[in-house]
Amino acid sequence: MADQTSDDLKKTALHGLHVSLGGKMVPFAGYEMPVQFEGVKPEHLWTREHAGLFDVSHMGPCFLTLAEGVSEDEEAHKKIASLIEDLVPSAISTLKPGQARLTVLLNGQGGIMDDLIITRLPDARQNGRLYIVVNGAVKDQDWAVFEEKLAGRAVLERADEGHVLMALQGPEAVDVLKSEIPGCDDLGFMRCMQAEWQGTACTVSRCGYTGEDGFEIHIPAAAGEELAAKLIRDERVKPIGLGARDSLRLEAGLCLYGHDMDQSRNPVEADLQWVIQKSRRERADFPGADAILKALADGPAEKRVGIRPLERAPAREGTEIHVNGEKVGVITSGGFGPTVEGPVAMGYVRADLAKPGTQVELMVRGKPRAGEVAALPFVEQNYKR
Amino acid sequence: MTEQFTQQVTFYTEDHEWVTVHGDMATVGITKYAAEQLGDVVFVETPEVGKTVKKGDDLAVVESVKAASDVYAPMSGEVVDTNGELADAPEKVNEHPESEGWFCVIKFSDGAETEGLMDKDAYFEFCKGEA
Known part of the structure; x- marks a missing residue:
């Protein structure tokens, strides 16, 4: 910047x-x-x-509402959901009132333009209105996409x-x-x-x-x-x-947009294929569906993984990942984990090397440092299930 | 080369390093001000013993929870000793930045290089301007 x-x-x-x-x-x-x-x-x-x-x-919090307004009718939810489902690969139509879902905004090649949370409002009289939170750094981009693609059919209300x-x-x-x-x-x-x-x-x-x-x-x-x-x-x-x-x-193993994923990565490479529910895979009606379904069927060339540096030196964003002297990937987020009490990182590696425990070398300032592919998250998640 | 430091004297750089010279040896570390700005130090990459550096060259790297920061050689010479204890206890840089948290010792080649450095009072004023 x-x-x-x-x-x-x-x-x-x-x-x-x-x-x-x-x-x-x-x-x-x-x-x-x-x-x-x-x-x-x-x-x-x-x-x-x-x-x-x-x-x-x-x-970027915002509300997206059907052009004709909200309704008590369940059909109004189905209608707004089908509009946003043209832009994201997650099932929004099946959200229950008050339910939220993480998803990704996709470009035509299936690359990730942003990650966002879409919530169906809990009030059944507000069917046809979604609460959406997008990332701050790309909110203007995302909102321009919503307004352009859904023009005349839905109204965007910025709430930042x-x-x-x-x-x-x-x-x-x-x-x-x-x-x-x-x-x-x-x-x-x-x-x-x-x-x-x-x-x-x-x-x-x-x-x-x-x-x-x-x-x-x-x-x-x-x-x-x-x-x-x-x-x-x-x-x-x-x-x-x-x-x-x-x-x-x-x-917690959570991706940061612009670092751990961007328009050059699809959800399968980013290990976010779980945001694409079965019904959407079957319908194959989201942007870049061909590329994403191919990556799901054949496996991606590279995959996002956790990386645990085994020495004390943190491996920061941009650090090359090597195996036997050959570059096999790159760190996209890295630093020190105070709870883990050691360095932690995330990055992309060749898919055949994505198994936890795989030994790698992290080229920190030109010096190879021992590291290994690690399961994510690094700490147990304590969500209220 | 001619300048001799028969008594121990400490100087400070604008990059927030301290350098204590005695005879022809200079012990180098980062100041308390620098350590506070960096936050919790988690790793220090000290130079190899035997490495020759020119004033201003990269000498060491200090990594905090926030970021990696370069430490520059305050004087030219040969690295003759490094603080091996930092490998297992990088927190010494926060606890005692200007004593136990030293980085390395340089056998310097030109004592006149201290002339552009600050004394304690000048450094104190310099830090006030940085805040």
Whole structure:
């Protein structure tokens, strides 16, 4: 990213709160965001033990609604689902009210343009309306695709500006949040409720990107600032920056768009074939279906895997992976895992080398360092099933 | 070459390294300020003993939970010793950056190279400007 002065950068509604809490602010995806508060390692460990509050307002929450509006009729859900299913390979029509699903936005070759979460709203009177959260760095691209491909049939309502999107993550998140949002403790993983907090309507989903139990809360800015400030005053909650967000998601084996996947990778290579449900494979009616179904049938040439450096040196993004002196892949995310207490990484290797335990050499600054292909995630996921 | 350091003197660089010279030996590490900025250090790649470096060359790499950072040679010479304890205890760089967390010792070839370096007071002022 080109040098940006802080004048060019957007600020989220929680910017003032971050600064008041001592956050070290850096440019990220066009926003000035906190990279850390007390430090990456203590913030990471705190989230795995207690609860961490993350500002993810730079991301792209939006609502997509049928042009003719919402309805109590189930058919309205089927109709909006069939529109979005032209762009993604997951089954959206079969979502139950309040159910969310991770999927990918595909280009015509089956390459991944983004990963996103699509939620069917829990209110049955709102059939025909989907809540969608896309990545911050590519939200303008994604929204342009929605508007162009669905023009005249669906209406996109951006819900980033004027709103707060925050994530409360960690084993104590549910106990903290249930006193503010009664009933959130009854939600299962990847389930969503519409709630009110002090008179303001908000959307609460049991999901996140740390591998821990937790919630994402989408709420208008003024109430969001108050809610975030109140959550932080709880002794079980600490503010968490982007640094620990990255180490947490890496230990949890979760992909970061633009690093672990991009338009040159299809979901099979990215080991995300599970987002393509059987019904969609049979119908073969998503973008790039030919290439993706071929990769499913024949196996991909390369595959995303976990990589465990066996020495202490972290293998960062861009590190070449070698076997017997030959380049067989590349690291796409790598760093130090505070919970694992060692370096962890993800990358792509030739598919015949993707088996956990395969010994590799990681070319860290030109020096070969021992490593091995490892099963993901590196830490057990603690989702509320 | 002519300059002799009969007493131990510590200098500082604009890249936040400290260098303590005594005789013709220079011990090098990163400052407390640098260690705090980096956060938790998880790995230090020290140079090979016997390596010859020129002032400004890459000397070592320090990896924190955040990123990898280069450490540059503050003086020209030959690396004659490295801190082997950092291999198993990189956290020493955070705990005692300006003593037990030293990186390596350079047998330097030109004592006059210290002339462009800062003393403790000048470095303190320099850090205030960085903040």
